[in-house]
Amino acid sequence: MIDWSKAMEVFGSGIIGVYLIMGLLMVLTQIGLKVVDYIEAWNKRPAPEQAQ
């Protein structure tokens, strides 16, 4: 017979787990994007100043 409590556990932990992993990945990717944007903007800034 099927162990329905185990089935519920697999079902619930699966959905929560996938969202947790993907959600965390989303947040960190967004932070990474912001940081890199900032670094790149900062790297670009001195160049025109030198030109002046």
Added chain:
Amino acid sequence: MLNIFKELVYSSGVVNLTAGNIFMWLIAFVLLYLAIKKQYEPLLLLPISFGILVVNLPLTFLMEPEHGLIWFFYHYGIEMDIIPPLIFLGLGAMIDFGPLIANPKTLLLGAGAQVGLYVTFFAALLFGFDLKEAASIGIIGGADGPTTIYLGSKLAPHMLGATAVSAYAYMALVPIIQPPIMRLLTSEQERKIDMGKMRPVSRLQKIIFPVLTAMIVMLLAPPSAPLIAMLMLGNLFRESGVVERLTNASSNELMNIVTIFQGLSVGATMTATVFLNPKVLFVFFLGLFAFTVSTATGLLMAKFMNLFLKNKINPLIGAAGVSAVPMAARCVHKVGSEANRRNYLLMHAMGPNVAGVIGTVAAAAIFLKNLG
């Protein structure tokens, strides 16, 4: 003279043929036809169908443990989990995660489509499959061949042929399966949403992504390691731009080589005695159900996200959350441009599409943790 002839007949495979063998030949012929004439995933279906054909020739012992040629391919390649990760290495070297990095919210759409996979898991239990079998059927909804094979070989190897073939077959049928569901669940107005230009993604961002993703996914779900590690290594090869030879080797030569052994071994698991029972045939029905529900939950996730977003996303791209790269993204683009011919959703749909690959691996890892 007569005796020699008799012996020849009895030692031949002909007298040992069963009706089941002949039925499996027919399946092999149909798949060969689909692969060659219709070009449905020929790279996969061709070796698979030939594998089916040859193992159903009696007395060849190609799948005889410790003895048969294809058994060795199967044992060292699939059972020992070598081939699916190697295919992922090649996939990683081919995938551009740019559209996903440009719009990280699409990662949630990649998760949304995986809900369908758990719904199918439940449905399979109701139809009398056990927990492990149900998990390896549910994963079909992820529309990802190597992951389906990876999980199937660990949880339900006796059904591996059916789950793998239905995953690949339905992937080829995505352009037929998905559009009706897309039209049913979205309004004309929603399909018309133009998502505009995508923000540019720098090389540094593309290099950081595979490293970051590998670390996070493996820390949270360690059983995903073989697949995610190889996928992200391949992607790092690609995005680093300094190892073009390795990128090409992973995505061309190595990928092609292992594809041959994967197809042949998977096909060879489908002997008449294993394959021809009603339960296994039901896998094909549930596989279709899995694709349908995953598409639907992806679309619904996108609509749900729109409730909170200021810049609305086109809910169609949620359907691309089932991996099937890039068939699902193409399909989204087509349906989107039918509603608004200036709507170019292709690249926007690639975001959830590649997120779906990560999502499916995560789901498989969680199944393995709970059931393996």
Added chain:
Amino acid sequence: MAELTSPIAGKVWKIMVAVGDKVEMDDELIILEALKMETPVYSEESGTVSAIMIKEGDPINEGDILISIG
């Protein structure tokens, strides 16, 4: 003078017009290829093609100028 830009990154598959052709709004001007799928690009206005910046087989990025119409 208006410029038609590429909506998508990919390759130029077919160019359906030549310099000097009269085009109408919504005419199919160029077919791009991205991910092995043909994607048509439509004219944004009516006029005459004054210059074509690309040739068949060229790789293009999103936002690249394809054709100018004047």
